[in-house]
Amino acid sequence: xxxxxxIGIDRVLLRCSCGSRTPLCRLYFCRHCLKLRCGECVSHEVxxxxxxxxxxxxxxxxxxxxxxxxxNCFDCPxxxxxxxxxxxxxxxPDPDDPSKTTPKKxxxxxxxxxxWTSRDVGIKDQPVATGGWAEQENSDFKRITTLLExxxxxxxxxxxxxxxxxxxxxxxxxxxxxxxxxxxVVAKRRVGMLSMSxxxxxxxxxxxVSDAPAADPACELEPISQAVYTEPLVLEKVTTxxxxxxxxxxxxxxxxxxxxxxxxxxxxxxxxCRECEHNLSKSDxxxxxxKFKIQLVAIxxxxxxxxxxxxxxxxxxxxxxxxxxxxxxxNMTHLxxxxxxxxxxxxxxxxxxLPTCDLVLAxxxxxxxxxxxxxxxxxxxxxxxxxxxxxxxxxGFGVKVTPQKAVGEVKVSFLxxxxxxxxxxxxxxxxxxxxxxILQHCVYVNLGPVTS
Amino acid sequence: MPLFEGIxxxxxxxxxxxxxxKAYTKCGFSGETSPRCIIASEVKRQxxxxxxxxxxxxxSEDLYGILxxxxxxxxxxxxxxxxxxxxxxxxxxxxxxxxxxxxxxKVLFKHYEVPSxxxxxxxxxxxxxxxxxxxxxxxxxxxETLVLPIYEGIPLLKAWQAVPLGGxxxxxxxxSELLETAVVHSDDSVEAKPLSSLGGSxxxxxxxxxxxxxxxxxxxxxxxxxxxxxxxxxGLGTAASTELPAPPPSVEYPLDGGNILHIDGKIRENTCEIxxxxxxxxxxxxxxxxxxxxxxPVDVRKTLAENIVIMGGTAMLPGFKHRLLAExxxxxxxxxxxxxxxxxxxxxxxxxxxxNYTAWLGGAIFxxxxxxxxxSISRETYRETGVxxxxxxxASSGEVSKEEKLGLKR
Numbered sequence: 080x081x082x083x084x085x086i087g088i089d090r091v092l093l094r095c096s097c098g099s100r101t102p103l104c105r106l107y108f109c110r111h112c113l114k115l116r117c118g119e120c121v122s123h124e125v126x127x128x129x130x131x132x133x134x135x136x137x138x139x140x141x142x143x144x145x146x147x148x149x150x151n152c153f154d155c156p157x158x159x160x161x162x163x164x165x166x167x168x169x170x171x172p173d174p175d176d177p178s179k180t181t182p183k184k185x186x187x188x189x190x191x192x193x194x195w196t197s198r199d200v201g202i203k204d205q206p207v208a209t210g211g212w213a214e215q216e217n218s219d220f221k222r223i224t225t226l227l228e229x230x231x232x233x234x235x236x237x238x239x240x241x242x243x244x245x246x247x248x249x250x251x252x253x254x255x256x257x258x259x260x261x262x263x264v265v266a267k268r269r270v271g272m273l274s275m276s277x278x279x280x281x282x283x284x285x286x287x288v289s290d291a292p293a294a295d296p297a298c299e300l301e302p303i304s305q306a307v308y309t310e311p312l313v314l315e316k317v318t319t320x321x322x323x324x325x326x327x328x329x330x331x332x333x334x335x336x337x338x339x340x341x342x343x344x345x346x347x348x349x350x351x352c353r354e355c356e357h358n359l360s361k362s363d364x365x366x367x368x369x370k371f372k373i374q375l376v377a378i379x380x381x382x383x384x385x386x387x388x389x390x391x392x393x394x395x396x397x398x399x400x401x402x403x404x405x406x407x408x409x410n411m412t413h414l415x416x417x418x419x420x421x422x423x424x425x426x427x428x429x430x431x432x433l434p435t436c437d438l439v440l441a442x443x444x445x446x447x448x449x450x451x452x453x454x455x456x457x458x459x460x461x462x463x464x465x466x467x468x469x470x471x472x473x474x475g476f477g478v479k480v481t482p483q484k485a486v487g488e489v490k491v492s493f494l495x496x497x498x499x500x501x502x503x504x505x506x507x508x509x510x511x512x513x514x515x516x517i518l519q520h521c522v523y524v525n526l527g528p529v530t531s
Numbered sequence: 532m533p534l535f536e537g538i539x540x541x542x543x544x545x546x547x548x549x550x551x552x553k554a555y556t557k558c559g560f561s562g563e564t565s566p567r568c569i570i571a572s573e574v575k576r577q578x579x580x581x582x583x584x585x586x587x588x589x590x591s592e593d594l595y596g597i598l599x600x601x602x603x604x605x606x607x608x609x610x611x612x613x614x615x616x617x618x619x620x621x622x623x624x625x626x627x628x629x630x631x632x633x634x635x636x637k638v639l640f641k642h643y644e645v646p647s648x649x650x651x652x653x654x655x656x657x658x659x660x661x662x663x664x665x666x667x668x669x670x671x672x673x674x675e676t677l678v679l680p681i682y683e684g685i686p687l688l689k690a691w692q693a694v695p696l697g698g699x700x701x702x703x704x705x706x707s708e709l710l711e712t713a714v715v716h717s718d719d720s721v722e723a724k725p726l727s728s729l730g731g732s733x734x735x736x737x738x739x740x741x742x743x744x745x746x747x748x749x750x751x752x753x754x755x756x757x758x759x760x761x762x763x764x765x766g767l768g769t770a771a772s773t774e775l776p777a778p779p780p781s782v783e784y785p786l787d788g789g790n791i792l793h794i795d796g797k798i799r800e801n802t803c804e805i806x807x808x809x810x811x812x813x814x815x816x817x818x819x820x821x822x823x824x825x826x827x828p829v830d831v832r833k834t835l836a837e838n839i840v841i842m843g844g845t846a847m848l849p850g851f852k853h854r855l856l857a858e859x860x861x862x863x864x865x866x867x868x869x870x871x872x873x874x875x876x877x878x879x880x881x882x883x884x885x886x887n888y889t890a891w892l893g894g895a896i897f898x899x900x901x902x903x904x905x906x907s908i909s910r911e912t913y914r915e916t917g918v919x920x921x922x923x924x925x926a927s928s929g930e931v932s933k934e935e936k937l938g939l940k941r
Contacts, residue, residue: 118577119599122615123606124615125606125607125613128611142611143545147567217564219564222883223564223883223896226662226883226896227899230896230899231899231901234901235901238901238902296837296838296878296879298876300879302853303750303849303850307779307850310780311780311782312744312745312782314783314785318744319744320743324555324570327565327566327888328564328565330885346611
């Protein structure tokens with residue numbers, strides 16, 4: 080993020096629909112709401128999970144079973160690098176003839192960076208390249224499952240009691256029935272009700288709750304071994320905190336217990352507009368591809384303003400600043416620059432005189448980059464006092480800026496109004512004419528410090 | 532896991548369980564035996580690029596931004612799930628500031644749009660890991676050690692005890708001791724320089740590493756001998772002379788830039804003493820337990836003393852629990868406690884987890900239950916009221932108070 084300051088991306092900011100000021104390159108444009116969205120006002124969703132090493136993609140349900148870890152790749156427990164499987168041949172007695180030995184290929188895991196191998200921990204070499212490595216078992220697993228069962232029963236009981244409460248409230252009018260001789264009718268109704276709610280009451284009333292799997296507290300605790308006081312500490316054998324926390328279940332303190340873990344997966348995020356729930360950005364399913372299936376970024380839809388030249392700005396002196404405008408869409412755009420609302424006065428430190436005429440931008444044509452000698456100035460009547468140059472789909476125009484503060488940065492703001500041809504609402508076959516909407520964005524420009 | 536169980540519970544996805552601590556955050560899913568990840572409670576801000584601790588914030592807007600970035604890394608780097616699909620259980624300390632809870636709820640509901648949130652007190656849910664309904668729970672964490680007794684599922688709030696002795700204090704003590712006495716050898720030169728000449732080489736990470744790998748908690752008899760010998764040196768002790776027990780061997784600890792720090796054996800043994808030394812008010816980590824018992828009604832004291840649960844990262848120091856128990860037996864002989872306290876035996880539970888994620892495991896067990904939806908605050912309720920029920924504010928609790936809600940009655 081330090082590159083922001085160097086390239087100067089945050090010189091020209093736009094106001095997003097949530098009120099924050101962000102550079103155009105960080106904004107998304109929702110075609111349905113016709114509004115700008117920044118990273119904070121979109122909701123993120125998790126798309127395909129993939130392994131960063133073998134680039135294998137798995138679905139969400141499978142990821143849940145595998146605990147977001149790749150089945151084939153391992154991480155070195157010592158340095159977190161990726162482990163590679165190496166093969167050696169081992170002499171194994173031939174099953175037919177015990178006296179002869181045949182070489183057999185066995186595999187072990189090794190780290191290329193810190194030279195850790197699976198043999199350091201005592202894991203036997205596997206005859207298969209992948210899928211043979213055993214997992215560590217948690218000794219407390221059974222105890223936890225019994226606890227879970229017990230609490231589930233308690234929770235079930237509580238749920239049933241709560242449901243019963245709902246039904247019993249209806250019995251409030253029972254005492255009236257005797258007055259009017261309706262006791263028999265009510266009694267029949269009561270039986271009917273019981274049968275209806277019998278499903279929950281059957282196991283309900285007396286949910287057999289097994290005895291709590293009570294833990295046995297210990298009277299005496301083990302002290303640390305006396306060897307700590309006399310034997311020198313071998314620092315290399317003790318694991319560091321990050322090595323321990325990489326395996327939260329076991330947290331081994333000794334290097335000999337460091338077991339390799341499966342590699343953690345990564346995800347690609349897809350973004351969605353919060354208001355209309357349409358996708359703003361969806362990447363390709365293949366993890367090795369950087370393309371997007373849907374990419375509604377603001378740069379492709381909103382005209383971009385950039386600062387071209389800034390002269391020396393002095394206090395109370397009017398100077399000419401040249402800004403450039405790029406047109407990203409494939410049709411001609413008419414732009415109007417208007418002074419901003421007085422509410423934005425907390426940003427402005429200078430007054431700006433904007434060109435009053437309409438700014439017309441040519442359509443963006445990728446092929447025209449290769450054509451030379453097309454004279455475009457004949458097609459548009461340009462006011463040469465305002466528009467300094469025109470080339471393909473960009474123009475440069477001048478504005479007059481008068482700094483109002485003697486020190487600090489010179490900041491100006493204005494409204495940019497333009498027409499936008501909405502391609503999405505043009506349904507094929509019905510309405511062939513795409514709608515044109517007038518959109519308006521507030522632009523904030525930071526021209527730099529005042530030079531005295 | 533049997534197949535039919537997967538289908539039956541397939542509709543309700545596993546809840547997300549997060550335990551945000553001052554130093555480390557444990558996050559994972561309900562129904563699992565351990566958290567998916569234990570990460571440091573700090574985040575790299577997207578806007579400024581600086582690494583900031585989650586608990587150090589200047590205002591509520593600042594905290595909002597920090598929590599958005601932090602939960603972003605949790606959801607999209609470690610848990611890899613959509614926030615909209617899963618309920619959330621947050622294990623928190625009962626002394627958590629209201630501003631933090633409210634901002635966290637705001638971030639979860641407004642930005643991440645979770646369906647419901649449950650704030651569970653970590654001492655209470657720790658008992659779920661044992662199947663017990665009563666216990667004296669002690670959480671030895673980074674910034675403080677907090678003790679809360681719980682009887683039949685109800686926390687006895689008025690008996691809470693806390694002392695600001697934890698991992699942070701150990702780091703500071705270690706730092707001052709090392710700067711005073713330790714020497715550094717560098718690769719090229721043979722002579723030893725004092726550590727203070729290197730300046731700024733002892734940051735939190737290195738101190739934590741030294742504490743975890745080299746230090747330990749010594750037992751009571753040795754500690755007493757060291758204490759009396761130290762008193763004698765300063766001329767305050769009794770006439771009988773006790774000699775200092777032989778210190779454990781020292782350690783050569785490699786620092787950056789080819790320097791090797793020589794850590795004396797005495798520092799290894801004595802750093803953790805600060806947890807058990809009684810300060811001016813005669814409070815230490817061990818007295819907390821006795822004070823908490825004293826604050827409780829007489830009938831429950833025996834049950835509490837026989838159901839002690841110790842959790843927290845600082846409790847994982849080698850020898851901590853044994854020393855704690857020895858200190859307890861030693862302290863009840865003192866005149867201060869002998870008359871008032873009738874308990875004579877103490878028993879300590881062993882939860883089926885490492886101490887640093889016991890509270891998380893309790894939250895995970897609670898998160899699998901169907902009644903989670905009844906006990907949580909749903910998004911609709913939050914949208915209407917905008918308020919999280921808080922035990923410390925009478926205004927927010929209209930009906931049943933939080934503690935009664937969470938106590939599972941039989």
